[in-house]
Amino acid sequence: MSEELRAVLGKWNQVHSRVKEQKITVHAWLVDGEPVSVSEGKVLIAFKSVMHRETTEKPANKQLVEQVMNEVFGRPYLLTTVMLKDWKKASEQI
Incomplete structure (x- = not known):
């Protein structure tokens, strides 16, 4: 796991809290996903649900x-x- 991903994961709960404060419906969709990679200024979130x-x-x-x-x-x-x-x-193929 990269340092950048570790840093993002360490503050992900803060992201959830602030999103929830601003728009609870967006928070409801976002909780289905989790950060799995950070590179080139992009945070990749993996979702279980297509709708979310x-x-x-x-x-x-x-x-x-x-x-x-x-x-x-x-x-x-x-x-x-x-x-x-x-x-x-x-990731299994890597």
């Missing part, structure tokens, strides 16, 4: 999560998503 992933990906919701990540981590990150089953399959 797609709703989090909607521009307004994505923008809110990115804004909160910027505040919590003190630097801009872009949100990218993947299905957890696809992430597990890809």
